[in-house]
Amino acid sequence: xxxxxxxxxxxxxxxxxxxxxxxxxxxxxxxxxxxxxxxxxxxxxxxxxxxxxxxxxxxxxxxxxxxxxxxxxxxxxxxxxxxxxxxxxxxxxxxxxxxxx
Numbered sequence: 001x002x003x004x005x006x007x008x009x010x011x012x013x014x015x016x017x018x019x020x021x022x023x024x025x026x027x028x029x030x031x032x033x034x035x036x037x038x039x040x041x042x043x044x045x046x047x048x049x050x051x052x053x054x055x056x057x058x059x060x061x062x063x064x065x066x067x068x069x070x071x072x073x074x075x076x077x078x079x080x081x082x083x084x085x086x087x088x089x090x091x092x093x094x095x096x097x098x099x100x101x
Contacts, residue, residue, distance in 0.1 A: 003061075005061060006060045006092060008060060009055065009090070009091055009093055010091075011055050011090075012055070012056065012089075013053060013089075014053065014085065015085075015086075016050065016052050019047060019048075022086050023045065025082055026045055029075075030045070033075065034058070034069065037065065038065055039064070039068075039069075043057070043059075044058075054086075066092060
């Protein structure tokens with residue numbers, strides 16, 4: 001049986017007038033860097049209707065893949081750009097339930 005994927009979620013609090021800028025940074029990072037890293041599976045970006053949050057949900061094969069990617073100087077560049085205009089709360093999560101119809 002294969003190991004389940006690992007979910008990395010980053011909840012980003014931002015001023016509503018900066019939401020589009022954060023989304024652009026996340027899209028650029030996803031396109032140019034994160035999606036090309038070993039162990040990457042997918043990224044879903046969500047924007048709150050009130051403009052004050054962006055959520056980045058990334059699926060990876062392992063915590064080690066996440067750690068290696070986060071330790072990259074290029075990843076640090078995207079983290080720095082995000083931190084300049086928003087407050088990010090990243091974390092690694094386990095799936096504890098999944099429901100669908």
